[in-house]
Amino acid sequence: MYPGEDGCWVAECPSLPGCVSQGKTKEEAIAHVKEAIAAYVAALEEDHLPVPPERFETSWWRCDQAAANRRGPYTGTTRPAATT
Numbered sequence: 001m002y003p004g005e006d007g008c009w010v011a012e013c014p015s016l017p018g019c020v021s022q023g024k025t026k027e028e029a030i031a032h033v034k035e036a037i038a039a040y041v042a043a044l045e046e047d048h049l050p051v052p053p054e055r056f057e058t059s060w061w062r063c064d065q066a067a068a069n070r071r072g073p074y075t076g077t078t079r080p081a082a083t084t
């Protein structure tokens with residue numbers, strides 16, 4: 001997730017090429033990219049195409065203001081990407 005040029009937040013799903021969304025807030029961008037991921041996977045399944053494996057490290061961030069005030073702008077946990 002990163003700030004876009006127009007002041008919105010941009011969220012990407014690197015394991016699904018072209019799966020990108022944005023929102024006015026970080027929370028909105030996360031909600032929108034979750035919808036984009038679900039639609040992407042549904043389209044692949046509808047076309048009987050394989051869903052690409054997760055190839056990247058996944059991070060889950062807590063973006064609320066209270067956490068930002070306590071620990072900086074991002075807090076969360078990270079897990080290594082699955083290996084195949």
